[in-house]
Amino acid sequence: MIQALSYVLVSTPSMAAWLEMATTLAGLQAEVLEPGHTARLRIDARCQRFILQASGTPALGMGYTVRGADEMQALARRLAAAGFACTPGTADELALRGVQGMVHFRDPDGYRVEIAHGLRDGATPFAPGRPIGGFRTQAGGIDLGMGHTALLAGDFAAMRHLYHEVLGFHLSDRASQPFKVEFFHVNPRHHTLGIADTGGGPGVYHLMLEYRCWDDVGRAYDMALERPESIGVSLGRHANDHVTSFYLRTPDGWMLELGWAGRLIGPGWQVAELPGLSLWGHDRSWLPPEKRAQARQMLRDIAATGLRAPIAPTESENP
Template identity: 30%
Template sequence: MRSVSTLGYMVLGVGDLAAWEAFAVNVLGLQAGARVPGESLGLRMDDYEQRILLLKNDLDDFLAAGWEFESNVALEAFVDQVRAKGVEVVEADKRVAEQRRVARLFVCEDPDGIRHEFYCAAWRANTRDAFRSSVLRGAFSTGRLGVGHFVTVPKQSAKAKVFCEDVLGLRLSDTIGGDAAPGVNLDVTFFHARAGRHHSLAIAEVPFPAHKRIHHIMVECTDPNDVGLAYDRCKQAGVPILMELGHHPNDQMFSFYLISPSGFAIEFGAGGIVVDDDTWEVKRYTELSDWGHKMNPPPGAPAHPAH
């Protein structure tokens, strides 16, 4: 079975582009890229022209996941495979592909209405325009591992899991069931793509109403000191912290969670492990964090963690 290689980009619908630009550049350490004033802004993390695309949209939520393939041949074979399963996949027009900064783009939707976009040949930045962060000491952990991960809170979790495995071809990494708060139990399922980031997508089943499609997205840096420095920047700038510094037992990520201008969380971390499918053992964990990650939910923030 053919599967996606890596999560190459994410598309977010945001209500305030200016607030997001200041936040992304000055707090997260991303670099502003291509923009259409009042409509969109691309954000850079490495030599790609764009890793995160912000679209002006009052939804203030996750819009699309961009799944990368190494070649046009691999992309077409995957699309044929998905269509054979009865899933409607359409090729996006050239304008949308150019907005995503890719050569070719196919699109389908999952059972909860999130767009999944399949592409090859992402545009690279001019060699004279190397990625530069104004605040990072090190770099972002991207390359073959992709942009990071996102955690959905689907209304139809069973169908969402089937979509991950049977359509996207993602593999199960592990699961966690644990108390997020007294009397509040979460169950989270983690999936990885071929490139091996511990999870590119996770599905959280939560016993409370979810107001967003996702709980959070994650960006990872190569130097753990940058996690602490980002935490300090959040404190200095008054950015709300949802979960304090801590560590996850399954992906070994050292991180904290902050609240984005759109209201969903962002995990900022370092040290995540890479899965080797030849030796990987799927496990069931009973705690979300083995130390830290104390909950500190500001008013209006996502109610409980799901990493």
């Protein structure tokens, strides 16, 4: 079964702007393979977590990893039986990703999904684009993956069926207001995938990266505030994964959530209906006015209950 979201594929008409945002603001490491065409981004010891490729139209693909070749083939057979025929990756594709094996297919909303194994470490230690304390991609030796993605579904039922029933993602929790969304996990990270039914999909809502240190979020926010229009969701704290974060608009329009202190979940986890998506903050500038007003009222209602959440000590944890 799938262990983690290990990398993403970003096709972009704005390669230079992507590299600038990723390195200078977010603190990722860039390895430009072919200037203006192909680059890899690192956030930890792995050789890549983003494959950036120049393209006329923006697109996002997800690279999920399994334990080995046998599991990859078993999952490919399961996908084929469910109507999702997989294509083996080419030698060039494997080399670019730094994986031992990979198959890919399109999900019901058209996203390219890759099932891979054997993502290699880089030849050199991670060297961040600015002085940060690193990104949280594992905890206690357990692979948490690079973060999570949240997608605005075009066909919510078909997407839910694929990820939950076929690929085996486990439901973490769900919310119905200010829009319907379900969150799924594949490891102790609270969620690796969110699927929202806003009526406006399909589209990419965001990709979350988690810093190990809170001050690194604050410094990213300082830089983003120099261009307020680049902030799609203001600083706030989520009600489910407890991540404190803000959302930065990428050059392709979808957002990069930069967060800290996500909680981990384990056996015995109880699925719940959430009272809202955030404990405070997270003003979503992209919502229609009536939905934004509803979200603000939900924050007032939650504040009136005094609901608070503990903070996970991510800086002192043993990676």
